[in-house]
Amino acid sequence: MAARAGNTRKEWAIAIGGGLAMAAALVWLLRGPTGATPAIDAPVAAIIAQPVATNAPAPAIISPISAPNDLALAGLRSGPDGGMAIILAGGRQYLLRPGRTLPGGLRLLRVEAGRAILAGPAGEQVLAFPDAAQLPVAASVPPGGDPTPWRLALAPQRGAKGLNGWRLTSLAGLPALARAGVRPGDVLLSANGAELVSEEKIMELPLELAANGQLLLRLRRDGKLMEIMVPR
Structure with a gap:
């Protein structure tokens, strides 16, 4: 009976020792010989931007209409209604009241005695008769006569x-x-x-x-x- 008990303890010791050895071997296999955790390589998807082909036409470049550079005052009338002016531009005559525009965007602001005040992208512009300095105030009488x-x-x-x-x-x-x-x-x-x-x-x-x-x-x-x- 004493011999059987001793064999049992020896078997348990061998079993425990074998289990520990297997555990140690498994840890060594998983961690590697240096104890470092093995790296896991994951595939990386590279995203490369590709040029997008398009058949859309290039935007047209629109040139702004330039204001005529040969402006001249041909007629004028002032009055409580704001008056009006006849302006020569680009070889043509234009009858304008305040607020109306010429080709190129010049706008008649107001009419004064002997001159017309225009406004455009470059600021205000004054049109007057060539002899405006010698003209009396009555020069604002309309060229078509008294209405x-x-x-x-x-x-x-x-x-x-x-x-x-x-x-x-x-x-x-x-x-x-x-x-x-x-x-x-x-x-x-x-x-x-x-x-x-x-x-x-x-x-x-x-x-x-x-x-x-x-x-x-x-x-x-x-x-x-x-x-x-x-x-x-």
């Missing part, structure tokens, strides 16, 4: 929708209209394509005639529509 006869000779005609024309009551002071064949009783509807929808438009007629050299009047006579060219 008063036009206003006195035309009576507004109103309908259900408001002003629809101007009836000519007299040709006194309007020889250009008389020569062109316009008659008293005719109702003026438009001039050079612009409807005569306000008294301001009537006041502009002599200046527009002076600026353009003619007026194409559309009128109603005895219920019929017709057009008459009025030369300066």
Whole structure:
């Protein structure tokens, strides 16, 4: 019985010792001979930016319209309505009221005695008559003449929708209209394509005639529509 107990203890010792040896061998295999944890190589996906092909056309380069460099003042009228100016630009005449623009973006700011003030990208620009220094204040009289006869000779005609024309009551002071064949009783509807929808438009007629050299009047006579060219 004593011999059997001794064998059992020896077997347990051998089993425990063998287990420890196997554990030590497993640790050595996992950690390596130097005790360092083995590195695990993971695949790295490299992302390379590729140029994106496109068939879109290159944006067009738009050149800004330059303002004419041959500006000149041809006519002027000042007044409580802001006045107006006839300006020569690029070989053409332009009839402008304050706020209107020329090709290139120059805008008429205001009209003063003997000069017109323009504004553009480079700032304000003054246009004056060549002899502005010798001109009296009366130089602001419109080149087309006094618009008063036009206003006195035309009576507004109103309908259900408001002003629809101007009836000519007299040709006194309007020889250009008389020569062109316009008659008293005719109702003026438009001039050079612009409807005569306000008294301001009537006041502009002599200046527009002076600026353009003619007026194409559309009128109603005895219920019929017709057009008459009025030369300066």
